[in-house]
Structure formats: structure tokens, C-alpha cells
Amino acid sequence: EAGVTQSPTHLIKTRGQQATLRCSPISGHTSVYWYQQALGLGLQFLLWYDEGEERNRGNFPPRFSGRQFPNYSSELNVNALELEDSALYLCASSLPWASGVTDTQYFGPGTRLTVL
Amino acid sequence: GIQVEQSPPDLILQEGANSTLRCNFSDSVNNLQWFHQNPWGQLINLFYIPSGTKQNGRLSATTVATERYSLLYISSSQTTDSGVYFCAVREDNFNKFYFGSGTKLNVKP
Numbered sequence: 001e002a003g004v005t006q007s008p009t010h011l012i013k014t015r016g017q018q019a020t021l022r023c024s025p026i027s028g029h030t031s032v033y034w035y036q037q038a039l040g041l042g043l044q045f046l047l048w049y050d051e052g053e054e055r056n057r058g059n060f061p062p063r064f065s066g067r068q069f070p071n072y073s074s075e076l077n078v079n080a081l082e083l084e085d086s087a088l089y090l091c092a093s094s095l096p097w098a099s100g101v102t103d104t105q106y107f108g109p110g111t112r113l114t115v116l
Numbered sequence: 117g118i119q120v121e122q123s124p125p126d127l128i129l130q131e132g133a134n135s136t137l138r139c140n141f142s143d144s145v146n147n148l149q150w151f152h153q154n155p156w157g158q159l160i161n162l163f164y165i166p167s168g169t170k171q172n173g174r175l176s177a178t179t180v181a182t183e184r185y186s187l188l189y190i191s192s193s194q195t196t197d198s199g200v201y202f203c204a205v206r207e208d209n210f211n212k213f214y215f216g217s218g219t220k221l222n223v224k225p
Contacts, residue, residue, distance in 0.1 A: 033213065035215075037157075041217070042202065042215045042216060042217040042218055043202065043204070043215040044215075045212050045213050045214065045215075048212070048213075056212050058212065088157050090157075090159065092159075103147065104149060104161060104164040105149060105161075105204070105213070106161060107151070107158070107159035107160075107161075109156075109157065109158050110157050110158070112157075
């Protein structure tokens, strides 16, 4: 069974540009989570999507946004890029939170975003 | 939000040694996971353990939810165990996950 996939692996942008990151969850998973991991730091929760809706977001400015498509894949958009947005962006998927089963998160390999 | 503290922040072991990593959290949780992040950034699930004890080979974990802590035990460590170990929790009735700052483990041959 395929795991969580993310694209691109690396992304280089300049300040002020927009970045789009993509995530495909494990088959059967409807929840997708996005995290930011700045160099040498822990993971900061960005966004949670479930069944096509945004369920919650972390303490990030509105220029961080995203969406979930009918096939449960997801896109993270970062507008007006700043130097401090340089980080590893990780996507995770799980079974539906309300399913009553263990909603273990499984992570993709990440997208490393560099803002110059 | 919930506070998650991991200790120690750094740990150096000789191959074959045992270790215990700790995760303290400040409020009741309904989801707790341990992850290992390899040098390439990939996060690998180790345990889903909101309560109780689980074992998987040389690794085991215990969560005492009433006392708000979890422990990860690594026995007979190997160089491939090197990396950063994260604990992650989700608060009861909330939909946000919180990660600790991690324990960086270096196992020397």
C-alpha cells in the first residue's frame, strides 16, 4: 500500500512569491494535516482537513492557506513568502477523526521550501 | 494550548546501551504518538499510545494518562536508532496536535 506522498521534494522561491505544496494521503484516509518544521526545531501544527473541510488551524497568518480536494488530496499555499517561511513542510494523513478507530498519523517525506 | 516537554533534549549512547525518553504534557489528551525522525527528515511512527503499555521489538512505551506523562524505552541501542524522537499529543475536545521539541539521540558504534 502506498504511503503519504508529497510534491515537490524541494522548492526554491524568492521573497514575495507564492508557493504551492501538494499531498496525497494513504488510500482510505480522509484526514490530512500540515506541519511546519523550521531547521533544527520541532513541528508546528498548521492546518487540519477532514472530509473536504478545514477543521482547525494553528497560529499562522492567513497567508498560509490550503484546501482538500474530493479525492482527499490536499494543497498548502503560502502567499507573500518571507525568509522565515523556509522550512520542511510535512503532511500527514489518518483515518477520519470521528471514525472511532485509532487515528494514527502517517507522515509523508516532506517538501523542503527555501525562500531566498 | 497544551504544553509538551521532552527530556533529555540530547542523548549520546554507546551501542548496546539502554535508554529512557520522557514526554510530559500539561493537560488531558486523547491521542499520543511517538515518532522517530531520521536524518532525511522522514517521520516514522513508533507507537500510538494514549494510555497503557506497548512493545515492538527493542522498543516499548508506557503512557500514564492520569499523571500526564509517557516514556519511550530503547533497549540494546543500535546506530540506526540515531535521530530525533518526538512525542505528539492531541487535547481532549480539541483538534490540534502538539509536538514536543524532541530528544536528539546519537548512538555511537
